[in-house]
Amino acid sequence: MLTLTQIQQILEKENLLREFITPTHWTLTAPFDKDFEKISYDSREVDSTTLFFCKGNNFQQRFLEQALKDGLTCYIAEQPYEVAAELAIIVTDIRKALAVLSMAFYDYPQEKLKLIGITGTKGKTTVAYFTKQILDLATNKKTALLSTLNTTLDGVTFFKSKLTTPESLDLYRMMAEAVANGMTHLVMEVSSQAYKVARVYGLTFDVGIFLNISPDHIGPIEHPTFEDYFYCKRQLVANSRQVILQHEIDHFDLLQELAEKQMIPVITYGNEAADYQVKPLDHPLAFALSSAEDRLELNGEYKILLAGDFNKENAAAALIASALVGADQAAGRQGLAEALVPGRMNLLLKSNGAHIYVDYAHNYLSMKSLLAFAKEQHPNGKLLVITGSTGNKAESRRDGLGQAIGEYADIAVLTSDDPNFEDPKKIADEIQQGIQNDRVHVHFEADRKKAIKEAIHNAGPNDAIILAGKGTDKYMTVNGEDLPYEGDYHLAETFIKD
Numbered sequence: 001m002l003t004l005t006q007i008q009q010i011l012e013k014e015n016l017l018r019e020f021i022t023p024t025h026w027t028l029t030a031p032f033d034k035d036f037e038k039i040s041y042d043s044r045e046v047d048s049t050t051l052f053f054c055k056g057n058n059f060q061q062r063f064l065e066q067a068l069k070d071g072l073t074c075y076i077a078e079q080p081y082e083v084a085a086e087l088a089i090i091v092t093d094i095r096k097a098l099a100v101l102s103m104a105f106y107d108y109p110q111e112k113l114k115l116i117g118i119t120g121t122k123g124k125t126t127v128a129y130f131t132k133q134i135l136d137l138a139t140n141k142k143t144a145l146l147s148t149l150n151t152t153l154d155g156v157t158f159f160k161s162k163l164t165t166p167e168s169l170d171l172y173r174m175m176a177e178a179v180a181n182g183m184t185h186l187v188m189e190v191s192s193q194a195y196k197v198a199r200v201y202g203l204t205f206d207v208g209i210f211l212n213i214s215p216d217h218i219g220p221i222e223h224p225t226f227e228d229y230f231y232c233k234r235q236l237v238a239n240s241r242q243v244i245l246q247h248e249i250d251h252f253d254l255l256q257e258l259a260e261k262q263m264i265p266v267i268t269y270g271n272e273a274a275d276y277q278v279k280p281l282d283h284p285l286a287f288a289l290s291s292a293e294d295r296l297e298l299n300g301e302y303k304i305l306l307a308g309d310f311n312k313e314n315a316a317a318a319l320i321a322s323a324l325v326g327a328d329q330a331a332g333r334q335g336l337a338e339a340l341v342p343g344r345m346n347l348l349l350k351s352n353g354a355h356i357y358v359d360y361a362h363n364y365l366s367m368k369s370l371l372a373f374a375k376e377q378h379p380n381g382k383l384l385v386i387t388g389s390t391g392n393k394a395e396s397r398r399d400g401l402g403q404a405i406g407e408y409a410d411i412a413v414l415t416s417d418d419p420n421f422e423d424p425k426k427i428a429d430e431i432q433q434g435i436q437n438d439r440v441h442v443h444f445e446a447d448r449k450k451a452i453k454e455a456i457h458n459a460g461p462n463d464a465i466i467l468a469g470k471g472t473d474k475y476m477t478v479n480g481e482d483l484p485y486e487g488d489y490h491l492a493e494t495f496i497k498d
Helices: 004-013 061-069 094-105 124-139 168-180 192-196 226-233 252-261 309-324 329-338 364-377 396-408 424-433 448-458 488-495
Strands: 017-021 038-040 050-053 074-077 087-091 114-119 143-146 150-152 158-160 185-189 207-210 243-246 266-270 276-280 286-290 300-303 346-349 355-359 383-387 411-414 441-444 464-468 475-478 481-484
Touching: 004 017, 004 087, 004 094, 038 094, 050 094, 074 094, 087 094, 094 168, 114 124, 114 309, 124 143, 124 185, 124 309, 124 329, 143 168, 192 226, 207 309, 243 252, 243 309, 252 266, 266 309, 276 309, 286 309, 300 329, 309 329, 309 364, 346 488, 355 364, 355 488, 364 383, 364 396, 364 464, 383 396, 383 448, 396 424, 411 424, 424 441, 448 464, 448 488, 464 488
Parallel strands: 038 050, 050 074, 074 087, 114 185, 114 207, 143 185, 207 243, 243 266, 266 276, 355 464, 383 411, 383 464, 411 441
Antiparallel strands: 017 087, 143 150, 150 158, 276 286, 286 300, 346 355, 475 481
16 A cells, blocks of 8 residues: 555655645645555556556557546656546656656565576577476566566466566565565566656666677667667666676677676686686586686586576576575576576477477577587588568567578578567568578468478488577468467477478
């Protein structure tokens, strides 16, 4: 519950309050006291006890008018509306107001959890799953998870996520539910949009992990420039008590400088210059972690279930983060050995020896890493890629996907991948423009299921097939509707038996 007096105090502290407006006067002080038993940004879920937030690029006055008819008496917005309301609370930034009032309404649940935030262009979900598996062992399954794929608030029951990082109101509601369920830790992916639109405004993480950075989500809908994207991403560094950085990432010096200015301790991982060095071993799924100081007591050998050297570095990040919030090496070693991430470098074998890799790779950096690994593992066979790109978002990805394909693939089948309101052929053409290699044979097949079936049927013993973008996703977004889709992994499982 929140009182109007509390709302005034919180907004004033954050310099967000403009004024209170009643039908008769304007004031800087709450004109009366009132208890709010609910908060909402959905006009369909209000009553007389609700504080309603007028937010969103598509917000229209008619939503507010309907809410008032349904019993609403008070709203909060960046501007007053010509409506008959008991009270309007006008703020300078509605999204920031939503964040700080939501955490207060739910009694600051973040203070009752150890929070690990993970950002980067690629690898967030993998690191999140690695970290949760380790902490599950360390906490007896008292670790909640908010990831791109799935969410769990009780440590064991998962449901499909709507956003990588939920809206602030939903985020604190989920945190409060996790606390009520007895959770002690929360692992969450933090998207660039989470900072762009203030979903995590005012939130401090116990540990922040910055994995990598490359151009992604650049376009009219999300970030106008790479600089804006990177600026939003690096806010995680400024809002963490402890930071973990991959030592060889682009713009490492800037990230380190930011941490130093904020007096935030940094632990690095990666090559010989890092605090913790990641060294591949002879076994393709094994690596060693070594540090001269090893104050976290993590030196030793580890195994993972996911292919690729980049996943060994993801594992290192998870080990360090988990250790910082209480996990020991035994939990780290066992957790990594058991952790499987849906749609992340999942390997299937055709009876003739052909390898089929299912992965969510959807941008240049992730696709390049995936294809480079597959090429290294299959030097004598053909490398075939089946991919597309999501419609109506992150148009800049398309050229990067084409670039990675041109650098490594022999055959590319461009197909549908959540085209939404765009034409899949148009998206495919834009990917193809980025393929600067005439030796790559490029085809278009709108039917993704058909493309996968034909590729697996024709694959020779030394070949590798990459099914990129969809992973285990069970839906295909077309014209704003989520249509049922079997999922790349399930389809591949079926077709290798034919």
